[in-house]
Each structure stands twice: as C-alpha cells, then as structure tokens.
Amino acid sequence: MACARGHREGFSRAYRHGDEYFDHMTRNRILIKDMEEELYEAARRVSELAYCPYSKFPVGAAVLSADGKIFAAPNIENASYSVTICAERNAAAQAIAAGTTSIVALALYTRTPTPSTPCGTCRQFLSEFNAEMEVLCIADGEEVLRFILKELLPKAFTISPHPPAPSP
Numbered sequence: 566m567a568c569a570r571g572h573r574e575g576f577s578r579a580y581r582h583g584d585e586y587f588d589h590m591t592r593n594r595i596l597i598k599d600m601e602e603e604l605y606e607a608a609r610r611v612s613e614l615a616y617c618p619y620s621k622f623p624v625g626a627a628v629l630s631a632d633g634k635i636f637a638a639p640n641i642e643n644a645s646y647s648v649t650i651c652a653e654r655n656a657a658a659q660a661i662a663a664g665t666t667s668i669v670a671l672a673l674y675t676r677t678p679t680p681s682t683p684c685g686t687c688r689q690f691l692s693e694f695n696a697e698m699e700v701l702c703i704a705d706g707e708e709v710l711r712f713i714l715k716e717l718l719p720k721a722f723t724i725s726p727h728p729p730a731p732s733p
C-alpha cells in the first residue's frame with residue numbers, strides 16, 4: 566500500500582483570519598472561541614485516563630480540527646521512560662488517524678495550580694500540522710495561557726524542499 570496521504574499532497578489546510586479559521590478544502594469556518602469551553606472540558610476529562618504510574622503527573626490534551634471535531638487523549642507512560650507519549654502528541658495522532666491533519670487549536674490541561682506549556686518535542690510534532698494553531702494551556706486555577714504555536718517554536722524544523730512522493 567502506498568504511504569498515507571501527507572498534508573502536502575492535498576490534505577485540507579486551515580487558514581487563520583483573526584479569531585476565525587477557514588478550511589480550504591471543506592470550506593468550513595470555525596471560531597475557536599465558540600469551542601473553547603468544550604475543548605477545555607475534553608482535555609480535563611481525558612486526563613482522568615492518563616497512564617502515569619511513574620510520574621503521577623496526569624495530562625490531558627484536546628485538539629480541534631478545522632471541521633469542528635474534537636480529539637482528546639492523555640499521556641501514556643512506559644517503564645522505559647523515554648518511550649512515554651505526551652498527551653498532546655497522542656491527541657494529534659487521534660485526529661490524524663481519523664483522517665484530519667488540519668488542526669486549528671489545542672488545549673493542554675495539567676492537574677496543577679498554574680498551566681504548563683507543551684514540551685519541545687510536542688511543539689515540533691504539532692507544528693507539522695499547523696504552526697499557526699492556537700495553543701490554550703489550562704490548569705486548576707483561573708489562569709489561561711494562550712499562544713500561537715509558532716510563538717512557542719519559532720523556526721520549527723521542516724524538510725525543504727519537500728522530498729518527492731514515493732513511487733507506488
């Protein structure tokens with residue numbers, strides 16, 4: 566089987582106009598503000614499923630696709646510590662496995678008094694799917710940290726020029 570479609574070969578892409586995202590392929594418009602509470606709730610809820618026996622630090626992440634769907638996942642640790650999957654990468658992987666690579670926002674919840682920001686590995690991983698996505702970081706207090714992903718990871722690694730698609 567040929568490799569999975571890459572977003573560079575025709576996956577839908579979202580473009581930002583102020584607070585609004587426009588999905589090129591689906592022609593969908595999405596206002597992140599309308600979805601924020603739902604996104605926070607999904608991130609909080611899924612943190613209860615965290616598998617974190619080593620760190621005992623549950624994390625939940627929820628991503629919003631350009632067509633208005635939410636995909637959420639927790640962190641999953643491993644006895645071989647470095648194999649651990651962060652919640653953000655896990656949530657993005659759920660979206661991709663469901664056929665969307667157009668991620669417009671991510672909520673990150675940590676069960677702490679103040680919010681945490683995504684780790685460096687997750688910043689690079691997420692920037693593959695939209696360096697302009699909104700990153701919303703929440704915790705158990707009132708504080709919300711808001712970023713555009715490329716503020717958190719300026720000059721992310723990309724392969725340029727892109728390699729040719731593999732032949733079937």
Ligand code: THU
Pocket residue numbers: 617620622624639640641642649650651652653682683684687
């Ligand atoms: N973790 C995340 O899920 N996201 C991050 O951005 C940083 C850290 C997880 C990994 C590990 O299970 C736990 O938090 C403590 O590092």
